[in-house]
Structures are given as structure tokens and as C-alpha cells.
Amino acid sequence: MHAKKILVVEDESELIVLYDEMLHDEFKVLTAATGKDAIEIFDRENPEIAIMDIHLLDISGIEVTKYIKNKSPDTIVIAVSAYGEKLKDVLEAGASTLVQKPFIVKELFTLIHDLTQPISSIESQAQINLEGSNNIPSSLTRIAFDAVIENMGEGSLKILLKRSGLDRYIGNLPPYDDSPSITRDEYTKIIQNVFYILGEKGAKPILYICGKAGFKHSLEDNPTLFGVAGVAMKLMSENKKKKFILTKVLKRLEEIFGNPHILEEDEENFYVKLPLCPYCKGLTSTKPICYTPIGFYEEVIKWATGKPEKVEQIQCKAMGHEYCIFKIPK
Ligand SMILES: [Zn+2]
Numbered sequence: 619m620h621a622k623k624i625l626v627v628e629d630e631s632e633l634i635v636l637y638d639e640m641l642h643d644e645f646k647v648l649t650a651a652t653g654k655d656a657i658e659i660f661d662r663e664n665p666e667i668a669i670m671d672i673h674l675l676d677i678s679g680i681e682v683t684k685y686i687k688n689k690s691p692d693t694i695v696i697a698v699s700a701y702g703e704k705l706k707d708v709l710e711a712g713a714s715t716l717v718q719k720p721f722i723v724k725e726l727f728t729l730i731h732d733l734t735q736p737i738s739s740i741e742s743q744a745q746i747n748l749e750g751s752n753n754i755p756s757s758l759t760r761i762a763f764d765a766v767i768e769n770m771g772e773g774s775l776k777i778l779l780k781r782s783g784l785d786r787y788i789g790n791l792p793p794y795d796d797s798p799s800i801t802r803d804e805y806t807k808i809i810q811n812v813f814y815i816l817g818e819k820g821a822k823p824i825l826y827i828c829g830k831a832g833f834k835h836s837l838e839d840n841p842t843l844f845g846v847a848g849v850a851m852k853l854m855s856e857n858k859k860k861k862f863i864l865t866k867v868l869k870r871l872e873e874i875f876g877n878p879h880i881l882e883e884d885e886e887n888f889y890v891k892l893p894l895c896p897y898c899k900g901l902t903s904t905k906p907i908c909y910t911p912i913g914f915y916e917e918v919i920k921w922a923t924g925k926p927e928k929v930e931q932i933q934c935k936a937m938g939h940e941y942c943i944f945k946i947p948k
Contacts (some may be wrong), residue, residue, distance in 0.1 A: 621646045623665035627656040629674055640727055653677030660686055672699040674864045680711045686752045687712030705820060709774040721843045753798030756804050757840040758832055760792045765828045794839040803876055806899045813901060822909050830915025856923050857948050863922040888946040898936040906931035908942050915946055
């Protein structure tokens with residue numbers, strides 16, 4: 619079997635040495651220090667993967683990425699940059715992800731492996747998990763897709779859908795109603811891919827916004843979804859309001875996601891405990907990473923009391939804890 623070819627486009631010579639050391643056991647490593655060289659080598663060798671420094675001395679790495687993806691849509695491009703501001707641009711150009719310098723070499727290596735895993739095997743995993751699982755209402759799925767488009771552009775949603783085996787939604791977004799859309803396992807798969815593609819830093823704001831928008835827009839687009847439309851809480855104390863609305867919303871989330879959402883409280887706080895958390899399933903981390911429910915609960919509380927409140931995740935299954943636990947102050 620032929621070793622896959624990987625083209626490293628990088629103008630720092632020490633980094634090229636590092637890449638070569640890390641990759642040459644498994645790949646045929648080709649290197650280019652300028653955009654012009656990169657295009658020449660690409661045309662000649664047609665590599666399966668390219669690691670692309672965005673800041674080159676001649677042509678920008680974004681232009682080189684566009685050139686590559688235009689000629690060979692299947693080539694995986696991993697963009698690398700010392701600056702944070704270009705994520706949207708590189709994804710629009712067709713790169714699969716952006717890695718920030720300085721990076722940990724081992725992380726990049728893992729990423730290359732994840733991204734070069736054939737999509738068909740990801741799809742078949744998703745297929746196996748389908749049985750017995752119910753579907754997420756279209757409006758929630760659509761709101762999440764909208765949040766990705768708004769923050770990352772349409773190109774990124776396309777990459778995300780492709781990697782998640784959800785090609786059926788490319789150019790065909792679900793409606794804002796109760797009809798069934800993706801399965802619970804597909805929902806989890808999307809979150810996993812958001813982490814794989816964007817890294818923890820990039821995933822955090824998107825997932826948080828998805829949670830916020832998930833509640834906020836449901837009230838506009840699909841007011842019956844969480845069963846809170848028209849509830850009268852005027853005469854309740856603030857804590858009664860919080861408890862009343864959390865109980866209602868959590869019950870609905872249990873139905874939608876098919877797993878327990880336990881509400882507990884002490885003198886100072888409410889706690890939502892998830893023994894089976896769909897937001898961090900299959901992921902490991904050294905800090906809590908379930909950003910969607912944080913955004914969601916914050917929006918719920920703001921709606922109920924009219925006051926913004928910080929929700930904090932104090933335990934996470936991705937860290938090895940038994941539950942994901944969210945703390946909501948009284
Ligand atoms: Zn979790």
C-alpha cells in the first residue's frame with residue numbers, strides 16, 4: 619500500500635523539521651516554504667492532505683487553500699496560523715479546521731488522524747447508533763444550524779454536516795416546526811464534530827450561542843415546544859418562578875433527549891444533574907465542556923425573572939465525573 623502524501627506548507631524551517639519527524643513514519647512528507655512552491659508541488663504530487671500556514675511570504679495560504687480545494691475537493695487542508703481572527707475565512711476557503719500556533723505537536727497529529735479517517739466509517743457508526751432513538755424536533759435542529767451559519771459561515775455548516783453523515787441537510791435546512799429531524803445520536807455526533815473541527819476554544823462560543831438561541835428562538839418560532847407559552851408566574855417569588863420554569867423545561871428536555879434531567883436545590887442554588895449527558899458524550903477534557911445547556915439555562919432564567927444570571931458547570935462527565943452538574947444561583 620502507498621503511504622498517503624502530506625504537503626506541509628510552512629516558512630519556518632524548524633517547524634518543517636518538526637512536522638517531518640512527526641509524520642514521516644506514516645506519510646510521504648512533501649514540504650514547501652512559499653505559496654508558489656506549494657501550488658507547484660500540489661499540481662505535481664496531488665497529496666491527500668495539506669498543512670497550510672496562512673501567513674506565507676508570497677501568496678496567502680487562504681488563496682493556496684482555495685486553489686487546492688478547487689482542483690481537488692477531497693484533499694484535506696488543515697490551516698495553521700499564529701493569529702486568531704481568520705477562522706471563518708479559512709473554513710470558507712475550504713480548510714477543514716484552523717490550528718492556532720503555538721500548538722502541541724501531539725494534538726496536531728491526533729487531529730490529522732481524526733480528519734483523515736474515512737467519512738464512510740463515521741457514517742456507518744452513525745447508522746449503527748440509530749436504532750431505538752427518537753428524533754430532535756426540526757425547529758431545535760434548525761436553530762442550531764442557523765447559529766453555525768451566523769457565526770462561522772455556510773461553508774462550515776457544510777463541512778460539519780458532511781463529517782456528521784448528514785449530507786441530506788446540505789442546501790436543505792429543516793423547517794422551524796415540530797416535525798422530526800436528526801436523531802439524538804446524530805445530535806451528539808454534531809457536537810463531537812464541532813469540537814474536532816474547531817477545537818475547544820472555537821467550539822465554546824458556538825455551542826453556548828446554540829443553547830441561548832435554542833430557548834430564545836423556540837419561544838418565537840415554536841412557542842409550544844417547551845410548554846412555557848402563556849404560563850402565569852406574576853404572583854410567584856423569584857425563586858418560585860425559577861423552580862417552576864426549570865421543572866417544566868427540564869421535563870420537556872427529558873422527552874426530547876430521552877435521558878434524565880434531575881433538579882436539586884440547596885439554600886443557595888438549584889442544580890441540574892445529567893447522568894447521561896448528550897453534550898459531552900464520547901469526549902474527554904480537563905475542564906467542563908457542556909456549553910449548550912449553560913447558554914440554554916441562562917436564557918430560561920432570564921426569561922422567567924427578567925434578570926441575567928450566570929450558570930456554571932461544576933462537574934462534567936468528560937472529566938470523569940459521574941454526572942454533568944450545572945449550578946444556577948437562587
Ligand atoms: Zn456533559
